[in-house]
Amino acid sequence: MTAAIALADEIDGKGRRGFRPDGSSWEFTVTAMPTIVRGGDNFVSGTVTADRGSLHIEARVNYESVGARSAFVGWNFSGGDEIKWELTPLVGTAWGTTRAFVPGLEASVAWRRLDFYVEAEYVNDKNAQSSSYFYAWGELGFRPVEWLRVGLAAQRTRVYGGSREVQRGPFAQVTWRRMTIGGFWFNPGSKDQVLVTSIGVAF
Template sequence: MRIARWALTALGAMAAVTALANEMEGSGRRAFPPDSASWEFSVTAIPTIVRGGENFVSGIAVADRGSLHLEARANYESVGARSAFVGWTFSGGDEIKWELTPLLGTAWGTTKGFVPGLEASAAWRRLDFYVEAEYVNNRNDQSSSYFYAWSELGFRPFEWLRVGLAAQRTRVYGGARDIQRGPFAQVTWRRMTIGGFWFNPGSKDQVLVTSIGVAF
C-alpha cells in the first residue's frame, strides 16, 4: 500500500502542474535534437522506491553538440556505481521520425567494466517508442554481468502530457521478477519534465521510479 500511496501522490503532483506545461520534449535521452550546433545540457534526478528493499536516487547528466552525445550516470548500473558514455546520434524520417545513438562507456565503483550500449527512439504523430539497452560487464564479479534494457511506448493526448507503458530488465535492486512492467506518465513545463513509472502494480515486488529533469 505504501507504493500505491507514493504512486498516487506522484501522479497527483504531476497533474497539479499540467496547466503550466506548454512545450513538448522528445522521448529520448538527448538534451535537444541533433541539429543543434551549440552545446546543450540536461540533468535528471531519479528517486526510486523499492517495496521491501532499499530506496535510492540515480542521476543522469547529458551534454550534446550536434550529433555528439556525452552522458554521465550515478547509481545506474548498480547502487554505488558511476559510469560515463560517449555516443553519436543518427536521425532521420519525415512521417516517422527516428533517432539512433550507439554508446561506448565505462563503469567504476561497485560495478567496474566496459559498457557498450544503444539508445533509440521513433515517433509517429502522437505515438512514440523509446528503448535503451546496454551490456554491463562487471569486472568485480563476472557472474554479475548482465544485459540491461528499458523501453517505453508512449502516447501524447496533449503536447505537455505523455502516458504509456514501460518495461525494464535490471539488477540494480532485488526482486523475484526478471522483467518489470507498468504504466507511466510524464508532464512537461518549459524545459522541465516530471515523470512517474509504476512497475509491477499490485504485486509484492512493486517499484516506483520518479524522474525530475531539466534541459538548458
C-alpha cells in the first residue's frame, strides 16, 4: 500500500512510525501509492496516520475503491524481546464510491532480519451486500542491510479488475532517514500485471 514491525522510533515497510508507549508525542506518516494497472486505469491511493501512545488514527483515499474515502480509529498492542510483535484492531467507515462499515486489523511480527506484516478488513457495503468483500495485504520481508528490505507480497482487492482472486509478487524498499520508497510487482509476466509504488514520510 505501503511492512516490517512498527516499533518506537523505527519506520515500517509502508512508512508508518512505531507508536511511543509513553504517549509523550504524536507520530505522523503520509504515504502515497501510485499504481500502474496493465490494461486498466492507473490511480494514486494514499494514507495518513497519527499515533499517540496506544491510540491509532488513520485516513485513506482511493483505498477501498477508486473514489472512496475512509477513516479509522484503533488501538496499538505490542510486546516481545527476541520475537517482537504489534497488533492494531481498527474500526472505520468508508464513503464516496464505497459506503461501508469497515472493521479491520493490522499486525506484524519480526525476528532478527525477518518480518511478516498483514492488514485485513471487511468492507460491508451499505449500497449492496453483493458488493461487500474481504480485503487483505501481506508481506514477508528480509533485511540484508538496515536500509534495504526485500521479499514477497500478496493481496486480495477489488480496487481494480483482473482475473486473479489473489495477486502475488516480489517487492523491494529503501529507507533513508524518515523516508521509505518501495515498489511491489504483482503478477509478473502476466496480462494482469500491477505495479504499486510507495513513497512514505514519517514525522
